[in-house]
Structures are given as C-alpha cells and as structure tokens.
Amino acid sequence: MKLRELVFINAFVVAISLAFINYYFQRDWYYFVLAFGVALVICYAVFYYLIERYVYSKIKLIYKLIHNLKLGKDLKDALGEYVSNDPINDVEQEVTEWARDKKIEIEALKNQEQFRREFLANISHEFKTPLFAIQGYIEALQEDAMDDQDLARSFLHKASRNIDRLTLLVKDLDVISKLESGEAPINFEKFEITHLIRDVIEQMEHKAKSHKIDLIFKDKYDSSFWVNADRDKICQVLVNLIDNGIKYGTENGFVAIKIFELHDQILLEVTDNGLGIEEKHLPRLFERFFRTEQSRSRQIGGSGLGLAIVKHILEAHQQTITVRSTEGVGTTFAFTLEKVMPNIITV
Structure with a gap:
C-alpha cells in the first residue's frame, strides 16, 4: 500500500x-x-x-x-x-529475503564449524598415530633392542614405514592446499586416454597382485578416445581410484576400468567388487580424512586424502565425479573429461 x-x-x-x-x-x-x-x-x-x-x-x-x-x-x-x-512493501520483502539468507549463512557457518572440528580431530589422529609409533620404536632401540640386531632392524623398518606415512600425509595436504589456492594450475593438453590408463595399470600391477586383485581393462577399448585435460593430474586421479579399489577389494577380486563415449565428453568408470560402502556414508566420501568404521577396522593405510584430491582435481577441470555403491557388492566411481577430436589441437 x-x-x-x-x-x-x-x-x-x-x-x-x-x-x-x-x-x-x-x-x-x-x-x-x-x-x-x-x-x-x-x-x-x-x-x-x-x-x-x-x-x-x-x-x-x-x-x-x-x-x-x-x-x-x-x-x-x-x-x-x-x-x-513503495518502500513499505519492499522493506518487508527485503527483510524476509535477508532473514532467509542469514539463516542459510548461519547454517553454513555451523556446518563449517562442525567440519573444522572434525578436520582438526582427524588430522591430529592421522599425525599422532605414526608419531607415537616412531617414538615407541626409538625408545625401544635406546633401551635394549640394539643388542638384538634382527629386532633392531625390524624396529627400524617399522619406524621407516611410519615416516613414509607421515611424508605421504604432508605431501597430500600440500597437493590439496595448492589445488584450492590455484597454485597448482591445470595444464590442458590433448592426449589419448586409453594409453594413460594402460600406463597406470602397469604402474599399479605389482600392488594389485600383492593384494590378489585383478586389474581389468578390456581389449575393446583399443580404439582412440582423445580428451583435453591435464595428463599428470588425471593420472593421479586414476592412481588414487584404482588404489582405493585395491585397498578395499576382496581377495581374488577385481578392479575394472571402463570407457563410455558421450556427446561431448568421455565417461570413465572405476569399479571394484570389494566391501562396498553404506549409503549413509556416500555424501561424505570425498571429505578429507573421512573414513568409514569398516575401513578403520581394517587398518588400511594411506593419508585419507586420496578421494578429496580426486574431487579437487576434477572440479579444477570443471568436471564431475559420482559414486554408487552397494555394501558387500562393490563400488563404482564415475567421472567425465572433455572429449576432443584427434585432429583438433587445443591450447
């Protein structure tokens, strides 16, 4: 009025x-x-x-x-x-919209605060576990173990493994930090994705065999599938996803890589027949350090940042990644890349 x-x-x-x-x-x-x-x-x-x-x-x-x-x-x-x-009606609308926006902001801040607390607790746990182990082995060596050369070598080997775990953790944190800040630019280039997949499979073959997991990439994908992306970072995506399938796979299981050609994209799927993931955990799967209770109980190694790095890399490519899983059946990660023709050179 x-x-x-x-x-x-x-x-x-x-x-x-x-x-x-x-x-x-x-x-x-x-x-x-x-x-x-x-x-x-x-x-x-x-x-x-x-x-x-x-x-x-x-x-x-x-x-x-x-x-x-x-x-x-x-x-x-x-x-x-x-x-x-007509500011009276407009004030009502503006204040209503403002109150709604502020409510959304408050909820977002609460979620961020909860995420911050969980992140600090998780990173403290991830650092504390190997540090305490290293400290225990060194104290044991300082006390009695030096007289027993075999025991000393065993302690040194275990301490070295925990140091490697800390190194991996710091390295992955550095990768995520650079991806978020833009310090790790995406260097787009045209390359043949099937060649990269075969290189990654060859790189991961030994680890897969040690876990009695078969890596499957069928011969029907011999045809060329060209994409425009950062080759090194997509290599890291594939390594992380295949490594995830190996770690959470079942003995004598498999990890399969599939390619689907879409209109202007290439869709890649990495599938395992491992433990699977409860549906309630799927929305948080790409959070840093997030682990299900099932994965914790198996004492599976790694930094806990692999899937978070995958998500950051694909978001930097302006692409998406999805996950579907059935507990006890297996898990499939699917992501897209920009498709290009072999005779088109992109800068």
Missing part, C-alpha cells in the same frame, strides 16, 4: 468519526457533510506530514540501507540513492 492510500484511509476513518460525533450533537446532515469534508482535508494534511516526516522517511532510509548493502555497496552509496516508490 502506498503512502497516499495509507494516509487517506486513516484520514477518512478519523473524519467520518468526527462527522458522526458532530451529527450526534447538531442533528443536521449539512453540518455532518461539512464536518466530514473539513476533517478529511485537515486529517489528510496532518497525517501525511507526520507519517512522511517521522515514519515513512525512516522506512525509506532502512530500505535503502538494506537494499544497497545487499548489493555490496558501501554506506555512502547506500545512503545516496533511492530505488523504490
């Missing part, structure tokens, strides 16, 4: 009330109409001045502040312009 309409309604109500009071004493319709007309004019003028001067102007100021500050303007800009002819 606009200012004039609001003032008129209030003036009309007061004027008709005064006119009826006058009629009650005068008992004359002429004085009723006269009193109504005079009261309506006077009340309209007085109400308009009072509301405009002391109420409406304040509402307009509040509206200007809310509207312009929402647009990111500073205080001088917010006070220096006016963009609405």
Whole structure:
C-alpha cells in the first residue's frame, strides 16, 4: 500500500468519526457533510506530514540501507540513492529475503564449524598415530633392542614405514592446499586416454597382485578416445581410484576400468567388487580424512586424502565425479573429461 492510500484511509476513518460525533450533537446532515469534508482535508494534511516526516522517511532510509548493502555497496552509496516508490512493501520483502539468507549463512557457518572440528580431530589422529609409533620404536632401540640386531632392524623398518606415512600425509595436504589456492594450475593438453590408463595399470600391477586383485581393462577399448585435460593430474586421479579399489577389494577380486563415449565428453568408470560402502556414508566420501568404521577396522593405510584430491582435481577441470555403491557388492566411481577430436589441437 502506498503512502497516499495509507494516509487517506486513516484520514477518512478519523473524519467520518468526527462527522458522526458532530451529527450526534447538531442533528443536521449539512453540518455532518461539512464536518466530514473539513476533517478529511485537515486529517489528510496532518497525517501525511507526520507519517512522511517521522515514519515513512525512516522506512525509506532502512530500505535503502538494506537494499544497497545487499548489493555490496558501501554506506555512502547506500545512503545516496533511492530505488523504490513503495518502500513499505519492499522493506518487508527485503527483510524476509535477508532473514532467509542469514539463516542459510548461519547454517553454513555451523556446518563449517562442525567440519573444522572434525578436520582438526582427524588430522591430529592421522599425525599422532605414526608419531607415537616412531617414538615407541626409538625408545625401544635406546633401551635394549640394539643388542638384538634382527629386532633392531625390524624396529627400524617399522619406524621407516611410519615416516613414509607421515611424508605421504604432508605431501597430500600440500597437493590439496595448492589445488584450492590455484597454485597448482591445470595444464590442458590433448592426449589419448586409453594409453594413460594402460600406463597406470602397469604402474599399479605389482600392488594389485600383492593384494590378489585383478586389474581389468578390456581389449575393446583399443580404439582412440582423445580428451583435453591435464595428463599428470588425471593420472593421479586414476592412481588414487584404482588404489582405493585395491585397498578395499576382496581377495581374488577385481578392479575394472571402463570407457563410455558421450556427446561431448568421455565417461570413465572405476569399479571394484570389494566391501562396498553404506549409503549413509556416500555424501561424505570425498571429505578429507573421512573414513568409514569398516575401513578403520581394517587398518588400511594411506593419508585419507586420496578421494578429496580426486574431487579437487576434477572440479579444477570443471568436471564431475559420482559414486554408487552397494555394501558387500562393490563400488563404482564415475567421472567425465572433455572429449576432443584427434585432429583438433587445443591450447
């Protein structure tokens, strides 16, 4: 409702009330109409001045502040312009939208705070475990074990493995930090994805055999599939996903890589027939250090950052990764890459 309409309604109500009071004493319709007309004019003028001067102007100021500050303007800009002819309704809308936005921001901050607490607890656990192990082995060597050369070598070997775990953790944290800050640029190039997959399989073959896992990449993918991406980073994506399938696979199981050609993308799937993941854990699977209780109970190695790195790399390529899994059946990770023709050179 606009200012004039609001003032008129209030003036009309007061004027008709005064006119009826006058009629009650005068008992004359002429004085009723006269009193109504005079009261309506006077009340309209007085109400308009009072509301405009002391109420409406304040509402307009509040509206200007809310509207312009929402647009990111500073205080001088917010006070220096006016963009609405009906600020009362607009203030209601702006305040409603503002309250809704703030509620969303508060929920996001609460989630971020919860994530921060979990992240600190997880990183503390990941560092503390190998550090305490190293400390224990060194103390044992300092006390008695030096006399037993075999035991000393065993302790040194275990300490070395924990140092390797710490090194991997620091390296992966550094990778994620650089990906988030943009310090690790994506160097796009055109390359044949099937050649890269075969190179990665050859690189992972020994580890797969030690876990009694078969790596499957069928001969039907001998045809060329060209993509535009950062070859080294996509190599890391494949290594992390295959390594994940090996670690959580079952004995005499498999990890299979499949390729599907879409309209303007290449879809890659990495599938295992391992433990599988409970549905409730799937939304958090790409969080840093997130591990299911099942994975913790097996004392599986790694930094806990592999899938988080995968997600960051593919997001930097403006591509997506999804996961589907059935507990006790297996897990499939699927991601896309930009498809290019062999005769088109991209920069």
